[in-house]
Amino acid sequence: MKSNSQNYFYSGPVTSKKFGKALGKLTLKIDKKAEQVEFELLDCFNQSIRKAGCVLLRLHNTLTLLLPSGQIITQICPEPLSYITLLSEGPIKKALSYVSPLRSLMVVSKGVCKQLTVSLLDNEQKTQSRAHLRTFTSSAIPTTLTLASLVYLRGYPNAHESLSKKLDDMGFNIMENPNVIYEKLIADYSVYEPKPKITIGNNATAYDTANSIIRTYLKVAQANEFGVIADIDSEFLHDYRVSLRKIRSVISLFKGVYSAEQRSTLKTLFSDLMAPTGRLRDLDVYLLEREMYFTLLPTSLHQGLEYMFKLFEAERNDQHKALTKHFKSASLNKQMRTVEKLFFGDNPPKAGASATMNASEYATGVIWKCYRKVCAIARGIDENTPDDEVHELRIQCKKLRYLIEFFSTLFDKKDIGTVIKSLKVLQNTLGLFNDYSVQQDALKEFIDARTLSNTKQNIAIAQSVGALIAILHQRQLVERSKVVAKFVNFDNADTQTKFKTLFKR
Incomplete structure (x- = not known):
């Protein structure tokens, strides 16, 4: 059974004249939806929408989402959209629920779009097949792309095939991957990979x-x-x-x-x-954690925040x-x-x-040495250990993680995945311990760096920050109490064996 729609693309503009007036006994009818509307091609900084096989467009006041299945859904969006969470409830917001609420939408391309609908009609003026065409012209680069969405109308397979063949004869290609839209409409388009795979030769x-x-x-x-x-x-x-x-x-x-x-x-x-x-990154982190800070304090202390x-x-x-x-x-x-x-x-x-030195030989040596250092520090930690040593364990775990990731292609992918997964659990606890510690120090510096007179604003800030520091300190103590247990879990017999097998020479 055919899908309800199939998408095609053509590198260039398409006018109504190219379709002609008929296909066999069926009449071709061209309906222009609008002379021209502005379009924006949207994605996040990490290209999460593209990587999910989708394309998000804003045409005038309507969002249009092309799904990997070929289905196209729309939702009214009268104002420019910065975050998916700000979109009203609807099919596109639901479909893009995987996009992080912290990630801002950005315009990766813009220009103008001409739209028209091509219908195949029988002698009774009934529609047997239909195609929606959108021709995008980028304002940044001299390129034009036409997207055709061929809609299958139940009961008229022959008309569907005829219109499909017409698109093929005109030079349209079936859109197997929506990446073509990004490639055609974005200047210097490249796939962004924050953790690129680095292949190391033998x-x-x-x-x-x-x-x-x-x-x-x-x-x-x-x-x-x-x-x-x-x-x-x-x-x-x-x-x-x-x-x-x-x-x-x-x-x-x-x-x-x-x-x-x-x-x-x-x-x-x-x-x-x-x-x-x-400093800018520190401030970004505080602002991203804004909601969390407010949930930690009673409303009576919110004014200071x-x-x-x-x-x-x-x-x-x-x-x-x-x-x-x-x-x-x-x-x-x-x-x-x-x-x-x-x-x-x-x-x-x-x-x-x-x-x-051969990269493989060098890798096993430095990773094994770093792993032993992590174990030596962790096995010496108890309730009386100074915080500085817990911080040192966090630093050594990060070094170990980086080394394993740098050389990962030299080893079995599944084995490397196992050791990294076990290390991540320990790192998560150490990371929270460090975050709470750093936030306390930063808030203390924030207060100490200002000569606060007894104004209403300064008193409110001092009260709120003081309460916040106390709560963060308690959370830090909780995470610290988990460190030993998390390391014991990391230091199990299976993980020890895995590290020895992979890295001890």
């Missing part, structure tokens, strides 16, 4: 691997720069920082791969690239302006040219004593 050296990882994550960082400047979604800055953090981890963890002098230079270089982004978040928002605006200026500065351009010459030019980083 004969690759540790030096080759380190350079490959750094090159890969440099590209990820650079892909996020425009989004940081445009300030569409805070996740652009997050991924920019994560990419640089992974590069810094390579430099730190791949001991002996670069010369001591080169390693020191690289550490300074990437630390300088990372430093200007820190309102004042605090207004101050955060004002500071964030200032920080974003400063970072945008930095991203466009000659000094950053010079830093990036230095980096690109090292990793994309003819003057690569100076090699160290371990540079020529």
